[in-house]
Amino acid sequence: MESILLKDIIQKPISGEWGLEDLYGMGIPVLRTANFTNEGIINFENVVTRNISPSKLKGKLLQKGDILLEKSGGSDRQPVGRVVYFDGQADKYGFNNFTSALRISDLTMWNPKYIFYALYDNYHHGGTRKYENKTTGLHNLKVDLFIRSFSVPYATLIKQNEIVKKLDLLNHLENVCEVQLQKLDELIKSRFNGWGKRCVE
Numbered sequence: 001m002e003s004i005l006l007k008d009i010i011q012k013p014i015s016g017e018w019g020l021e022d023l024y025g026m027g028i029p030v031l032r033t034a035n036f037t038n039e040g041i042i043n044f045e046n047v048v049t050r051n052i053s054p055s056k057l058k059g060k061l062l063q064k065g066d067i068l069l070e071k072s073g074g075s076d077r078q079p080v081g082r083v084v085y086f087d088g089q090a091d092k093y094g095f096n097n098f099t100s101a102l103r104i105s106d107l108t109m110w111n112p113k114y115i116f117y118a119l120y121d122n123y124h125h126g127g128t129r130k131y132e133n134k135t136t137g138l139h140n141l142k143v144d145l146f147i148r149s150f151s152v153p154y155a156t157l158i159k160q161n162e163i164v165k166k167l168d169l170l171n172h173l174e175n176v177c178e179v180q181l182q183k184l185d186e187l188i189k190s191r192f193n194g195w196g197k198r199c200v201e
Contacts, residue, residue, distance in 0.1 A: 003151035006119075009110055010102045013069070013143055014060055016095040019052030027051045030094040031062070033073045033082070039171075040120045042068070042084045052094060062086045062093045062101060065112035067119065072098040074132070074139035081128025081141050085116040100143055114160040117167050118152045 018030070027049035035043050062068075066086040074080030086093070086101075095101060102119075104112045122128070131146040132139050155163065 002154040004154050006102075006115075006147045006150045006152060009104060009106075009115060009152060010147070011105050013147065014101040014103065016097045016099045016101070017050075017052050017056050017060060018096045019050035019056070019094075022049040022051045025049065028057070028061075028094050029092065030096055031068065031099070032096045033070050033098050036068070036070060036082050036084050038082065040082075040084050040116065042086060042088065044088065047093075050094070057094060060094060060101070061091045062088065062095060063090050063103065064088075065104060065107075067102040067112065067116045068095055069100045069102055069119070069141070069143065070098065071100050071141045071143050072138055079123070079126065079129045080132055080139040081123050081146070083116060083119045083123060085113060102147075109157060111157060111160040111164055113164045113168075114155070115152060117164065119150075122150065 016030075019027070029047040030050045030052070031042060031047060035047060037043055064087055068084045068086060070080055070082040072080065074082075102115070104110050104115060127150070128141060128146065131142045131149075133142060134140070
C-alpha cells in the first residue's frame with residue numbers, strides 16, 4: 001500500500017506558547033500535556049489560563065481537527081509523543097510549549113481524524129521511542145525528524161471517512177463498556193459490603 005510522509009500532509013508544526021501568569025483572570029485557556037489522556041481525548045477540566053500577547057498568539061489558536069503532539073514529557077515507562085485530537089471550540093484555546101499543533105494542509109485530500117488515528121496507533125506500538133532525546137529527566141521528541149520519517153497509508157478521502165467512522169464507533173463502544181464495567185464493579189462491592197454486614201449481624 002502506498003504511504004505518504006506526514007511532512008507532505010501537514011503544514012509546518014505550530015509551536016505552543018506558555019506566556020505569563022494570569023493575575024487578573026483575563027487570559028486565554030491553554031492546554032497542557034496534563035490535559036492529554038492516553039485515549040487520545042482532551043480533558044477540558046482544570047484548563048489553566050495564561051496571559052499571552054496577541055502577537056504571539058497569531059495563528060496559534062487551535063482549530064477543529066488540529067492534532068496536539070506531546071514533544072516534551074513522558075517517562076521511562078511512558079514514551080513521549082502522545083497525541084490528542086482537538087474538537088473543541090475554534091479560536092479559543094492555546095497550547096503550551098511542551099506541545100506542537102499539527103494542522104492538515106489540504107482537507108479535500110485528508111481527514112484530520114484519519115491522520116490522528118494513524119499517529120495514535122503508531123504511538124501505542126512504541127513508534128516514537130526511537131525519536132526520543134533524554135535530558136535532565138525529561139523525554140523530548142525530535143519533532144522534525146519524526147515528521148520527516150513517519151508515513152501514513154494512503155486512502156481516498158471516502159475510504160478515510162469510512163475508516164474514521166468505524167474507529168469512532170469502536171471507541172464509543174469501548175467507552176460504554178468501560179462505564180458499564182465500572183458500574184458493575186461498584187455494584188458488586190456494595191452488594192458484598194451489604195452481605196458482609198448481614199453476616200456479622
